[in-house]
Amino acid sequence: MTVFHVSAECYPVAKVGGLADVVGSLPKYQTKLGLTSKVIMPFYNNTFTQQHEFKTLYSDTLWMGYAIDYRILTLEDNSLGYELYLVDIPHLLFKDYVYSSNDTDRFLAFQIAVLDWMLQMPAPPDVVHCHDHHTGLIPFMMSQSHKYAPMRNTPSVVTIHNAQYQGWFSHDKVGLIPEFNFYNVGLLDWNHTINPLAAAIKCAWRVTTVSPNYMEELKQRANGLESLLQYESGKCVGILNGIDTSVWNPKSDDYLVKNYNLSSIVSGKKANKDWLCEQFDLNPSLPLFVFIGRLVGEKGADLFPYIFDVTLRNLPVSILMLGSGDKGVEHRLEQLKPAYKGKYNTYIGYNEKLSHIMYAGADFLLMPSRVEPCGLNQMYALKYGTVPIVNAVGGLKDTVVDIAEGGFGVRHYGLSVEQVVEAIHRALYFYNDTDNFKKNRKAIMQIDHSWDASAEAYNTLYSSLKK
Ligand code: ADP
Numbered sequence: 001m002t003v004f005h006v007s008a009e010c011y012p013v014a015k016v017g018g019l020a021d022v023v024g025s026l027p028k029y030q031t032k033l034g035l036t037s038k039v040i041m042p043f044y045n046n047t048f049t050q051q052h053e054f055k056t057l058y059s060d061t062l063w064m065g066y067a068i069d070y071r072i073l074t075l076e077d078n079s080l081g082y083e084l085y086l087v088d089i090p091h092l093l094f095k096d097y098v099y100s101s102n103d104t105d106r107f108l109a110f111q112i113a114v115l116d117w118m119l120q121m122p123a124p125p126d127v128v129h130c131h132d133h134h135t136g137l138i139p140f141m142m143s144q145s146h147k148y149a150p151m152r153n154t155p156s157v158v159t160i161h162n163a164q165y166q167g168w169f170s171h172d173k174v175g176l177i178p179e180f181n182f183y184n185v186g187l188l189d190w191n192h193t194i195n196p197l198a199a200a201i202k203c204a205w206r207v208t209t210v211s212p213n214y215m216e217e218l219k220q221r222a223n224g225l226e227s228l229l230q231y232e233s234g235k236c237v238g239i240l241n242g243i244d245t246s247v248w249n250p251k252s253d254d255y256l257v258k259n260y261n262l263s264s265i266v267s268g269k270k271a272n273k274d275w276l277c278e279q280f281d282l283n284p285s286l287p288l289f290v291f292i293g294r295l296v297g298e299k300g301a302d303l304f305p306y307i308f309d310v311t312l313r314n315l316p317v318s319i320l321m322l323g324s325g326d327k328g329v330e331h332r333l334e335q336l337k338p339a340y341k342g343k344y345n346t347y348i349g350y351n352e353k354l355s356h357i358m359y360a361g362a363d364f365l366l367m368p369s370r371v372e373p374c375g376l377n378q379m380y381a382l383k384y385g386t387v388p389i390v391n392a393v394g395g396l397k398d399t400v401v402d403i404a405e406g407g408f409g410v411r412h413y414g415l416s417v418e419q420v421v422e423a424i425h426r427a428l429y430f431y432n433d434t435d436n437f438k439k440n441r442k443a444i445m446q447i448d449h450s451w452d453a454s455a456e457a458y459n460t461l462y463s464s465l466k467k
Helices: 018-032 047-051 104-119 137-144 146-151 171-176 182-188 196-203 212-218 226-231 262-279 301-314 327-335 352-361 377-383 394-399 417-432 434-445 452-463
Strands: 002-006 036-042 054-063 067-075 083-088 127-131 156-160 206-209 236-238 288-295 318-325 344-348 364-367 387-391 410-412
Touching (some): 002 018, 018 127, 018 452, 067 104, 104 171, 137 146, 137 156, 137 196, 156 196, 206 212, 206 452, 212 394, 262 352, 262 434, 288 327, 288 352, 301 327, 301 417, 318 327, 318 352, 327 344, 377 394, 387 394, 417 434
Parallel strands (some): 002 127, 127 156, 156 206, 206 236, 288 318, 288 364, 318 344, 387 410
């Protein structure tokens, strides 16, 4: 069976967040299970594409009210562990960013190019697996657009990594979508606008979310799509993401200052923590709490300046923050620095290497998310022996059990400054219970969140769709 993952991101080619990690690793594990799993994504102008050689497999012109030339490229070497294809549309996709505020034409052209190319393949895919709203019109076009009628019996699956973003655009642009029976235009619509994520939920053969709990939450709150998900619940299922242990493993992670395993955990974590403390002028004798991620409301970032201020004023801890996003939050986080020299620092921006060293060197990882479809950071933290402190939502609830409930992490139930500070208090109390804290570190490193089980679950889902 051949499956094509269609996505805007894929690690290491282009990454903005967890979507890239998932699309970059799931195919490897599916391949291990005997499936032919491939990825197709846009060709961006970034470090990866500048540093690699590509060969052209196909070139043609697509129609979106005017003719647009495109090429399908593939990597010269097959170093990723699965076949990767890139759609090159120079004047639309070839930018040094993945997303902007005006992406409708870019991602529509990408999706049309993908289907046009698949249509002429001698052996078309058995399953087309789309990811998030950027590829959400594919299930609609496969089932409705006249030119793709030969693909009508090909199953399509959509995975929702984040339902907040839906790719809305005006009906004025409906003419850009390849011709379809206009009686069915309602399949594109949700609340009087074209909504690619809603169209995907209506038209895909199966809908998955990246954790079981997130699927249940979406039926109650999905940025307007809750009733649709309730109505379509028969074809919906939550499958927990895994982590790619060939990339995320303290034993072999090339980014780390020192690698470690269960028997060298103390010295290994210390070496990484010492490096962080030296680079960021932090006192290494204090327990280190870190945050890594996008500074947006979904991650609870608007509360960080208050949480950090109260915590640093009252508790013997240090905090290191890596992320970027809301400019106001970035600014407020920077302003805290002079007040807490030696206890607090920030890195505003994206830094893959630093993130790995932080998972390794930290004692605790903060994830006070308001919304967390799955969350990978808490699973990386566990693998690196770092205790996660999480708001019990979405995938965080599926993966982190509180120490008070016989578990290994710290949960708070709801997001306020008081709740997070109270959780940090409990974490500190746990840290000072040195023997149990050390035992817990070893235990969490052994929790298995690798992709094996999840890849198997996706394969079972595809098999259930066989004609
Ligand atoms: P989301 O996809 O909502 O951003 P996830 O927890 O699913 O959140 O995935 C986040 C991924 O992005 C993790 O691999 C995390 O380490 C990485 N990441 C986020 N922000 C940064 C950053 N500023 N620098 C380095 N890595 C980051």
